Amino acid sequence: MKSKKAFEITLNNTLGALLAIAVIVIFFIAIYQVYRAANSGDKNAQTTLDTITAKIEALKNDETTTIEIIKFNSPKSWSLISWNRDENRPDKCLFENCLCICPGTSIDSCQNEGYCRFFEKETIEAITIQNYTYIDTYDGQEVFRTNKIIPLKGISINSGEGQIIKTLQLTKKENKVSITIEESKEEYSNRIPTGGL
Amino acid sequence: MNKKGERQVSLVLLVTIVAVVGFVIILYVLMQFIKSDDYSDESCRFSILTRASVPGPAEGLIPLKCTTGKICLVTDTKESCPQFIGEENTKIKISTSGGVEKSAEDISKILANSMYDCWSMTGEGKLSLFSGKDPTDFISDQFGVEITRPICLICSRVALSQELENREDILQEVNMGEYLRTTVVPGSSRTYLNTFTDKQVNSYPQAFQANLSNQSGKQTNEIAFVFSQMVVKNEAAWQSAIQKGSSTGIAVGGALLTPAGRVLGIVGVVPNLVATTIAAGISGGIAYVNQGQNLALAGTYCGAFTSQERETGQGCSLITPVDWNNKTSLNTLCAGGIEGTL
Numbered sequence: 001m002k003s004k005k006a007f008e009i010t011l012n013n014t015l016g017a018l019l020a021i022a023v024i025v026i027f028f029i030a031i032y033q034v035y036r037a038a039n040s041g042d043k044n045a046q047t048t049l050d051t052i053t054a055k056i057e058a059l060k061n062d063e064t065t066t067i068e069i070i071k072f073n074s075p076k077s078w079s080l081i082s083w084n085r086d087e088n089r090p091d092k093c094l095f096e097n098c099l100c101i102c103p104g105t106s107i108d109s110c111q112n113e114g115y116c117r118f119f120e121k122e123t124i125e126a127i128t129i130q131n132y133t134y135i136d137t138y139d140g141q142e143v144f145r146t147n148k149i150i151p152l153k154g155i156s157i158n159s160g161e162g163q164i165i166k167t168l169q170l171t172k173k174e175n176k177v178s179i180t181i182e183e184s185k186e187e188y189s190n191r192i193p194t195g196g197l
Numbered sequence: 198m199n200k201k202g203e204r205q206v207s208l209v210l211l212v213t214i215v216a217v218v219g220f221v222i223i224l225y226v227l228m229q230f231i232k233s234d235d236y237s238d239e240s241c242r243f244s245i246l247t248r249a250s251v252p253g254p255a256e257g258l259i260p261l262k263c264t265t266g267k268i269c270l271v272t273d274t275k276e277s278c279p280q281f282i283g284e285e286n287t288k289i290k291i292s293t294s295g296g297v298e299k300s301a302e303d304i305s306k307i308l309a310n311s312m313y314d315c316w317s318m319t320g321e322g323k324l325s326l327f328s329g330k331d332p333t334d335f336i337s338d339q340f341g342v343e344i345t346r347p348i349c350l351i352c353s354r355v356a357l358s359q360e361l362e363n364r365e366d367i368l369q370e371v372n373m374g375e376y377l378r379t380t381v382v383p384g385s386s387r388t389y390l391n392t393f394t395d396k397q398v399n400s401y402p403q404a405f406q407a408n409l410s411n412q413s414g415k416q417t418n419e420i421a422f423v424f425s426q427m428v429v430k431n432e433a434a435w436q437s438a439i440q441k442g443s444s445t446g447i448a449v450g451g452a453l454l455t456p457a458g459r460v461l462g463i464v465g466v467v468p469n470l471v472a473t474t475i476a477a478g479i480s481g482g483i484a485y486v487n488q489g490q491n492l493a494l495a496g497t498y499c500g501a502f503t504s505q506e507r508e509t510g511q512g513c514s515l516i517t518p519v520d521w522n523n524k525t526s527l528n529t530l531c532a533g534g535i536e537g538t539l
Contacts, residue, residue, distance in 0.1 A: 063282060066279075
């Protein structure tokens with residue numbers, strides 16, 4: 001009888017202990033998942049910036065290459081922005097030219113929440129080339145049409161419905177690196193022309 | 198309940214809890230293992246098998262540790278592929294000393310092997326890799342809308358050096374479709390076509406051959422071999438989704454074949470022929486995939502996904518070459534997203 005009672009106590013205790021462990025483990029996994037989800041956008045943004053930086057560093061003068069960017073899920077709208085020594089820029093760029101990925105296009109957003117990589121020799125230009133046909137009308141009649149090209153400072157990384165993958169073109173000439181992407185007018189989303197910042 | 202009954206209930210509970218805790222710990226250990234920075238083929242294969250073995254909701258916990266392989270075809274080792282600057286890539290020299298036909302066959306061989314590797318790596322399309330639910334799926338389900346956006350894994354990219362790109366005499370002779378039909382997979386007794394179709398097909402349907410003489414293909418200097426999978430709840434849903442094609446990115450046209458003389462095969466649309474492959478379904482097949490205005494050869498599997506111990510939903514998997522320069526096609530084919538590292 002005694003051993004039977006001991007068995008019951010052991011069983012109940014073990015059950016309770018295991019239940020507690022299970023709850024704790026599941027609790028920590030849940031916390032970890034929430035943490036991971038909250039930070040995955042920032043991590044993906046940094047990975048994207050590092051990939052682009054590696055390409056730039058491998059690029060020689062007069063070479064052109066491409067890089068594909070996969071859209072990632074993030075509550076923030078990340079943009080690739082270049083800041084050179086001759087312009088008003090985030091303090092974190094110090095005395096170097098820098099390429100940043102920021103959850104916005106302003107100096108403040110890069111300074112406070114962005115991630116930057118520095119370039120000593122190269123000047124960097126990250127722009128979106130918006131190309132569309134401009135049609136002028138007079139009295140309802142089409143009088144002329146012209147292709148307008150508007151360079152916009154910065155490149156949107158994870159916006160654009162249906163754009164799972166984007167191709168950026170990287171060109172290096174006389175230590176000036178141009179990172180460009182072409183967009184149609186429909187893809188335009190609150191971007192600021194170069195000189196507008 | 199008497200004491201004996203209570204003890205039995207307690208024992209069942211104990212076993213259940215031990216099983217759950219054990220599973221969680223094993224899953225955690227696997228996650229840690231997979232999270233290492235190893236992106237080799239073996240690591241990729243392991244992560245695919247692991248993901249396919251866990252229940253749907255847990256799939257999201259298992260990252261696919263796959264990196265797109267990059268192959269640069271050159272005629273001389275001094276050449277390179279500009280798109281791979283700064284990225285690890287494998288150069289393969291296409292010898293031009295054996296004649297144009299031999300060079301073309303070498304290119305076909307590399308393309309066929311890339312397609313086979315992708316097919317093999319992803320469990321011949323039979324493993325469910327993307328059935329884990331995300332918030333958008335959840336919302337869609339509330340409205341009774343079936344999710345049909347395919348998700349992709351880019352297995353490999355095969356690019357041509359500038360010099361090889363200019364060798365039109367060689368490229369004109371490349372015929373991947375014919376190579377797949379006639380060549381035996383290394384280490385096997387079956388042809389690529391036979392292997393992709395689960396022994397069902399030894400030659401391309403006659404209706405398809407007619408398109409070969411009327412081909413209007415496009416050339417590209419880079420091909421990606423893409424695994425694309427669409428997961429749905431039931432057979433009717435995926436058949437409906439496939440037939441709609443244009444909205445899902447997976448419009449399958451009957452048999453297949455790449456036109457002679459093109460690196461990436463693209464032939465006229467044959468939208469209805471698929472039905473025979475698909476309706477017979479639940480098996481491997483081969484088909485065309487709609488890529489914008491073009492079609493390309495694809496190894497397909499449509500039906501119930503399986504793991505070693507369970508069924509894991511239904512859907513369609515494709516392994517197909519895609520013109521890497523045509524991002525519109527990629528964005529459609531992979532409308533649900535791309536996993537893995539480029």
